[in-house]
Amino acid sequence: MPTNRKPRVTIDQVAQATGVSRQTVSRAINNKSEIDPETRRRVLDAAQAMGYRPSRFARGLVRQDLITVGLVIADVLNPFFPEVTAGVLEAAERRGWQVVVYNTGSERRKELEVVDMLFDQVDAGVAFLLHHEAIAKATAGNLPFVLLDKGGRAPAVPGVRIDFEGGARRGLEYLIDRGHRRIAMLDDEAYLSAEAQNTRRELYLKVMGEHGIPVDVDWIQPAHNSIDGGAAAMERLLSAHRDVTAVFAYNDLIxxxxxxxxxxxGLRVPEDCAFLGFDGLSIGELVEPPLTTLHIDKRRLGEIAVEQAALLLGGMSEDEIPEAVIEPQLVVRASA
Amino acid sequence: MPTNRKPRVTIDQVAQATGVSRQTVSRAINNKSEIDPETRRRVLDAAQAMGYRPSRFARGLVRQDLITVGLVIADVLNPFFPEVTAGVLEAAERRGWQVVVYNTGSERRKELEVVDMLFDQVDAGVAFLLHHEAIAKATAGNLPFVLLDKGGRAPAVPGVRIDFEGGARRGLEYLIDRGHRRIAMLDDEAYLSAEAQNTRRELYLKVMGEHGIPVDVDWIQPAHNSIDGGAAAMERLLSAHRDVTAVFAYNDLIxxxxxxxxxxxGLRVPEDCAFLGFDGLSIGELVEPPLTTLHIDKRRLGEIAVEQAALLLGGMSEDEIPEAVIEPQLVVRASA
DNA sequence: TGTCTCTCCGTGAGCGCTCACGTGAGCGGT
DNA sequence: ACCGCTCACGTGAGCGCTCACGGAGAGACA
Incomplete structure (x- = not known):
């Protein structure tokens, strides 16, 4: 697919065609003063006719403003990310920044690729990154970089931390308080290959342990991060443990x-089996019964990340960035 | 908010610090040949230490490749758009293009603003635009511009047409065939202010008329384009027409x-009242009963738009762009 | 010793634009 | 006639980078 671009019309060509100088064309285009209205019109008409459009590169080169941030997410189709994106877009717009979006699908290869690309194309990066090589690569360079979920990582890398531990604890203790003992977990399978730390699965194991409830590994089912993935995992879970009374899911989708x-x-929810989600997606309200979940303020998450990127861009060093934590809130609806 | 950026480190500064020339630094950075491995390492180390990062503007100026398209949507939070976005992102990635995302909220003011911005910042635009002033402005300039829903607009403006007429007809006739006569419509209120033509509301009126079913205007309720908006509109509708037997909604959300x-x-669905959506969002499968809807291939829509943008960018004139139509498919689930 | 190749590196030009100037014409005031 | 001012416009420089060269030095071979 040879995208043979048509050659660019330059400001000089417009100038020549109109019989004026570069500068006058520039004045017309940028709506500046010191130009005769009649001349402006002539120039503008010519520019229009010739298909002239100023090169953003040449412009950007001389005017050092206009900032572009790269937003890296796993999957636009997962409703979690649009909410974060909304926060990022809004915060960016307030600052007059542009936002370029990249999808990784949580694949290691793509994450690395995207990070590489980022270095060339943007002034700052705001990203969900799963694989620690990608994170290492991203934070090693000179690009201001903010993690949208820094997990348990070293404080030196700026980003927002979502307090999964607090959230998971609140959620699981809620289930335990209601008398549940046979609580299964449906984990995101993407975490199997990523060497992330402090995962929801580990927290599950930890909290259950603290309450003296032993869990066998087959109480944890990996699931693809989607509704269908959750369904398939549930079916596998039931065939192994028909007596499960509650399910703690990696997220709302699952x-x-x-x-x-x-x-x-044929199971009744929550009587036969209760369900607890994580994320607080609005689609959780649509199902019957509405999903009880640990709600994360995703919009705020995006906003904070942009604010941190702004600080970085302003010259603040990475370890001066204030710690930011998002606290998941238990929202009791009807599924648990 | 003075984002006082730290001054840029240039390639010359790195060159000076390392005691080599610009070009050698360039060779190191871009991983080219004709450079001693030892020198490369020294340069790279210095660059890293000095916080050097090549200016994308200077680069873009000299290498005329790297294309950025602007994607203009109404609202990331409306699940319709992420699906389109997914198609756009995928198609753009295949071409090595970047995608910048803009939100308009369907507001006239923001649409105009965004279009203005687009002209400065991107090489091509792919957009959902509601207000015809914004569309006029967008298509008048020299920027390759593709409409994601060109509606009944002149063929000269490139874009994808969604065959709402065919879709609405299929949907309404399905309802009529099933014996419904008192069919209400829940319209998107944003269309009240936009002077769009060939709207779903007009099609509703038309098809109903063709079947000899008279409709009073208060069978049409405007709704905010959201789930809550749909709920509120339904309540208004019921207080006026408790005897409605079917609802044709502007889209799935409503x-x-x-x-x-x-x-x-307290109504039973579909026994007391049937519901027909438009868009075919996957969340329609989550509600009870699952929503019958007119499914639009949103991903494909995004892909086609990018393909058209590529043709435009390749120098094809606007009226040579092949006509593209997306045909909504009736997906019968259980709500109607 | 000459010269031929190969490796490594530097130099000038130019991408398309804006910024800070400089300039000349026109005009009113004294 | 002179000054001073405004208005409209042009000129040179430079933003930071890459590309196409050109050239020095080292080693190989006659």
Whole structure:
């Protein structure tokens, strides 16, 4: 696919065609003063006719403003990310920044690729990154870089931390308080290959342990991060443990899929099996019964990240960036 | 908010610090040949230490490749758009293009603003635009511009047409065939202020008329384009026409809200009232009963738009762009 | 010793634009 | 006639980089 671009029309060509100088054309285009209205019109008409459009590169080169941030997410189709994106877009717009979006699908190869690309193309990066090589690469360079979920990583890398530990604890203790003991977990399979630390699965193991509830590994089912993935995992779970009374899901998407499938298989929710999600997606309100979940303020998450990027861009060093934590809130609806 | 950027480190500064020439630094940075490995390492180390990062503007100025397209959507939070975005991102990535995202909220002021911005910042635009002034402005300039829903507009403006007429007809006739006569419509209120033509509302009026079913204007309720908006509109509708037997919604979001509220008010779906959506969002499968809808291949829509933008960028004139139509498909689930 | 190749490196030009000037014409005031 | 001013416009420089060269030095071979 040879995208043979048509040659660029330059400001000089417009100038020549109109019989004026570069500068006069520039004045016309940028709506500046010191130009005769009649001349402006002539120039503008010629520019229009010739298909002239100023080169953003030449412009950007001389005017050192206009900032572009790269937003790296796993998957636009996962409703979690649009909410974060909304926060990022809004905060960026307030600052007059542009936002370029990249999808990684949580694949290691793509994450690395995207990080590489970022270095060339943007002034700052704001990213969800799963694989620690990608994170290392991203934070090693000279590009201001903010992690949208820095997890348990060293404080030196700027970013927002989502307090999964607090959230998971609140959620699981809620389930335990309600009398549940046979609590399964549906984990995101993407974390199997990533050497992340302090994952929701580990927290699950930890909290359960603290409450003296032993869990066998097959109480943890990996699921693709989607509704269908949750459904499939639930089915596997049920065939191994029909007596499960509650499911703690990696996130709402998986929880919703699981709950849907459970109901399709004849279970009553929450009487036979309760479901607890994580993320607080608005689609959790659509299912029956509405999903109880640990709500994360995703919009705020995006905003904070942009603010941190702004500080970095302003020259603040990475370890001066204030610590930011998002606290998941238990939202009790009806599924648990 | 004075984002006092730290002064840029240039290639010359790195060159000076390392005691080599610009070109050698360039060779090191871009991983080219004709450079001693030892020198490369020294340069790279210095660059890293000095916080050097090549200016994308200077680069872009000399290498005329690297293309950026602007994607203009109404609202990232509306699940319709992420799907389109996914298609756009994918198609853009295949071409090595970047995608900058802009939100308009369907407001006239913001649409105009965004279009203005686009002209400065991108090489091509791909957009959902509601207000015809914004569309006029966008297509008048020299920027390759593709409409993601060109509606009934002149063929000269490139873009994808979604065959709402065919879709609406298929949907409404399905309802009529099933015996419905008192069919209400829940319209998107944003279209009240926009002078769009060939809207879903007009099609509703037309098809109903063709079947000899007279409709009073208060069978059409405007709704905010959201689930809550649909719910509120449904409540208004019911207070005027408790005897409605079917609802044709502007889109799935509104349909879902309406259906949810109807059920909350004690109506059985579809026995007492049937619901028909438009868009084919995947969240329509989550509600009970699953939503019958006119499915639009949103991903494909995004892809086609990018392909058209590529043709435009390649120098093809606007009227040579092949006509592209997306045909909505009736997906019968259980709500109607 | 000459010269031929190969490796490594530097130099000038130019991408398209804006900024800070400089300039000349026109005009009113004294 | 002179000054001073405004208005409209042009000129040179430079933003930071890459590309196409050109050239020095080292080693190989006659």
């Amino acid at each position: 929880a919703i899929g699981a709950q849907l499938r459970a109901r399709a298989l | 349909a879902i809200g309406a259906q949810l509220r109807a059920r909350a008010l």
